[in-house]
Amino acid sequence: MTAIKENSTRNFNKQLSAVSCPVTYVMNKIGGHWKPIILYHLSNSPKRYSELKRAIPEITEKMLIQHLKQLQEDDLVLRTAEPVVPPFVTYSLTPAGAKLQPVLNAMAIWGLDDMRQRG
Amino acid sequence: MTAIKENSTRNFNKQLSAVSCPVTYVMNKIGGHWKPIILYHLSNSPKRYSELKRAIPEITEKMLIQHLKQLQEDDLVLRTAEPVVPPFVTYSLTPAGAKLQPVLNAMAIWGLDDMRQRG
DNA sequence: TACTTTTATACAAGTACTTACCCCAAAGTA
DNA sequence: TACTTTGGGGTAAGTACTTGTATAAAAGTA
Numbered sequence: 001m002t003a004i005k006e007n008s009t010r011n012f013n014k015q016l017s018a019v020s021c022p023v024t025y026v027m028n029k030i031g032g033h034w035k036p037i038i039l040y041h042l043s044n045s046p047k048r049y050s051e052l053k054r055a056i057p058e059i060t061e062k063m064l065i066q067h068l069k070q071l072q073e074d075d076l077v078l079r080t081a082e083p084v085v086p087p088f089v090t091y092s093l094t095p096a097g098a099k100l101q102p103v104l105n106a107m108a109i110w111g112l113d114d115m116r117q118r119g
Numbered sequence: 120m121t122a123i124k125e126n127s128t129r130n131f132n133k134q135l136s137a138v139s140c141p142v143t144y145v146m147n148k149i150g151g152h153w154k155p156i157i158l159y160h161l162s163n164s165p166k167r168y169s170e171l172k173r174a175i176p177e178i179t180e181k182m183l184i185q186h187l188k189q190l191q192e193d194d195l196v197l198r199t200a201e202p203v204v205p206p207f208v209t210y211s212l213t214p215a216g217a218k219l220q221p222v223l224n225a226m227a228i229w230g231l232d233d234m235r236q237r238g
Numbered sequence: 239t240a241c242t243t244t245t246a247t248a249c250a251a252g253t254a255c256t257t258a259c260c261c262c263a264a265a266g267t268a
Numbered sequence: 269t270a271c272t273t274t275g276g277g278g279t280a281a282g283t284a285c286t287t288g289t290a291t292a293a294a295a296g297t298a
Contacts, residue, residue, distance in 0.1 A: 203295090
């Protein structure tokens with residue numbers, strides 16, 4: 001889990017633009033390649049870690065857990081662990097995360113339409 | 120302009136998931152950090168290269184021109200150049216790009232709301 | 239002549255993202 | 269005993285993204 005330089009020029013720039021542009025603010029939170037697809041799968045229903053893995057077979061475990069962590073830190077996803085063996089961990093959307101549904105839906109609609117038009 | 124390996128494992132995975140998930144399809148097209156903000160600025164009105172640069176002061180010229188190129192390849196942005204000196208180049212949204220407005224608007228609304236709630 | 243403007247391009251270097259591979263606990267099951 | 273299941277952690281390596289700096293053409297202006 002390599003540390004990220006928080007005071008790099010890049011991060012400074014990103015934060016600057018987030019102040020003036022709401023779209024950039026959103027991208028800073030869900031801009032990674034996998035985050036929207038994770039949120040999309042969770043928006044249907046809460047899921048266990050292994051269910052997410054099966055739902056998104058293309059993602060590696062490392063990426064999945066890393067993005068889930070970041071989504072927790074951004075208060076978009078809630079992690080609920082039951083202290084049993086084997087572990088039982090459920091991920092669900094927080095209220096803030098649930099409010100992303102219009103965004104995810106608009107994306108899905110556009111994606112389907114664009115796919116159809118291009119064959 | 121370093122070439123990108125189109126047949127890397129990563130790209131293969133991305134394309135796989137795009138087939139089954141419309142949200143991932145969208146991310147493959149506008150998933151970069153700067154693409155949505157560029158599209159957002161163009162959605163208000165067509166803009167010259169230098170206008171975009173002023174509108175998004177945080178982006179480097181390299182990134183701006185690179186993403187504009189990719190957006191052209193994905194048929195989301197149209198480049199219109201008049202053969203004068205100094206050059207006069209205008210960027211605008213294609214019909215497919217214009218259809219992204221609901222997505223960009225949904226993002227902006229969520230971003231503003233989330234910013235407000237967190238102070 | 240020298241400097242400015244506009245829209246870029248090229249190359250090197252740094253930073254972040256992603257993958258690949260190996261490892262663990264602790265209970266249940268064959 | 270040995271193997272499976274679940275939810276991860278650690279490290280190294282490869283790949284992509286981003287920046288910084290230098291460069292260009294051709295007309296207009298000081």
